[in-house]
Amino acid sequence: MEKVSAYIHIPFCVKRCNYCDFNTYAGKEDLIPAYISALCKEIDRVSLNFSEGIEIYTVYFGGGTPSLISPNFLHKVLMSLKSNFSFIEKVEMTVEVNPGTISLNYLQQINGIGITRLSIGMQSANQAELDLLGRQHDYVSVVKTVGLARKAGIANINLDLIFGIPNQTEKTWKKSLKKAISLKPDHLSLYALTIEDSTPLAEKIAEGMISMPDDDLEAEMYEWAEKILKQSGFKQYEISNWARRDQYIDYRCQHNLQYWRNLPYLGFGAGAHSYFNHMRWENKKQILSYINAINGEDERICTIHPAVNIYSELSSTMEMGETMMMGLRLVREGVNLLDFRNRFGKSVFDVYENEVRRLEQVGLLQIDDDRKRICLTRRGKHLGNQVFMSFLGD
Ligand code: SF4
Structure with a gap:
């Protein structure tokens, strides 16, 4: 059986962060019930084409803000996947959450439906940096969310952090990372901030209101992080990712390893990407266009389903190049x-x-x-x- 990962995109956020160019929308929560139905329908349609000979290896609810979706709806999507595909015995199932948006009851319920891993968007422990990024939380809510997740029995917790934030200093970065480590996560993802065109942050930089840290400072931040994480017992396994790992435990993100090994995945939801059987496709990005296309019989660009917006078949040259490019991100492997x-x-x-x-x-x-x-x-x-x-x- 071929192992395939499943990615479920949840394109809803309470408010857009100042640096974000992900496919996500604020103020559209009234569309959530229709979106969940469309997701289940998409899963049915994709499985008609591809369920033979494959096993779901990991499930990842990413966004957007998946924690805006009720446990019942997450369960509905999981049930739809399970009724259409075989699963390996111990499936890693991740939900991305924003700090301060979830209760103990919520976490207990998602743990009860099989979620094994939580990825928390901490980003920084410094309030001025969080404000500049337009995040809706503070450090205290990160501490609270980690505590509740442990109490609910979620064994694998990741914290996302950003470095290279405008006005960030070596001192504030070190403090943020030390505070993150003090929460005893199992996994850490550290990303250098990318300034995306047409975001409020890009506009502020263009207007000269703020400036980016220079490349040397950013490189120093990364090098210091490598050192402190090693001292704290984390093993780096990808350029931006560290996990606790020994002969008994392995907290590397199996879902992302699937991407870096250039192995197949099926993406469901608005704007989701898939790579399977030498094909790559991307769904319509806008929530309503996606829902309407899945429910209708629009003209199709391929046989998979009518919400596919971009489709291509990959040559072996392309797949080999991508295997090199992605695989080299894995620093040890x-x-x-x-x-x-x-x-x-x-x-x-x-x-x-x-x-x-x-x-x-x-x-x-x-x-x-x-x-x-x-x-x-x-x-x-x-x-x-x-x-x-x-x-x-x-
Ligand atoms: S929470 Fe994440 S997805 Fe939502 S706007 Fe902020 S950065 Fe973008």
């Missing part, structure tokens, strides 16, 4: 040379001899001693984008 050959019938060196040798010479890539895998070097980790571009092709 890298790209496994035998897996690559088994999957594509060619070795990494048959296809990328020149690129690998060149990147090796400039100290960005390394092949391990027993020639089992290719990974980024320490320097390569800091210049990852340069490495990834080499495998993108024309």
Whole structure:
């Protein structure tokens, strides 16, 4: 059976954050019941095409703000998945939550329906930084949410943090990360802030009202984080991700590992992406267009369902390039040379001899001693984008 991950997109937020360009909408909560029905219908339709020979390996409710959805609705979507697909025995099931938006009762209920992992958008412990980002919570609500999640029996907790925030200093970053560590999460994701066009933050920067921290400071923040997280017992497994892990436990995010290993996933909901059977597709982004398309019989661009907006078939060259690009993000695991050959019938060196040798010479890539895998070097980790571009092709 082929292991496939399922991503469920929840495109609702109470208010848009100042840096956000995700596919999410504020003030549309009245559409939630119709959206949940559309999700279940999409799951039915996709399973008609693809349920044979596959097992759901992970489920991830991302957003948006999935914690705006009641446990009953989350359960309805899970039941729909379970009635249409086989599941592996122990499925990692994640829900993204915003601090301060959920009660103990909510967490107990989602734990009861099988949610095993919570990803909490902490972002910073500094109130001025949270205000600048337009977040709706404070650090105290993060502490409270982590405490309630533990009490409810959620074993695997991730905290998301952002560095490189305008006006952020080394001191405030260190304080935020130390406070995050003090909450004893099992997993940490640290993302450098990207300023997306047309966001309120981009406008403030363009108007000269605020300025970005310089690249050197951002690099120092990252390096310091690597050091303190290692000292605190976290193992880095991806450029932006750390987890507690030993011979008994493994809190790496199995869902995201599926993406980084370039393995198949089915995405459901407005704007969700899927990669399966050498095909990639993306659903209509707007909530109402998605709901109407799923419920109607609009003209289709492919046989999957009428809410698909973009569809493409991938050549083996594209899949190999993406496997290199994504796999190299995994700092220890890298790209496994035998897996690559088994999957594509060619070795990494048959296809990328020149690129690998060149990147090796400039100290960005390394092949391990027993020639089992290719990974980024320490320097390569800091210049990852340069490495990834080499495998993108024309
Ligand atoms: S909570 Fe997340 S998805 Fe919603 S607006 Fe903020 S950053 Fe975007």
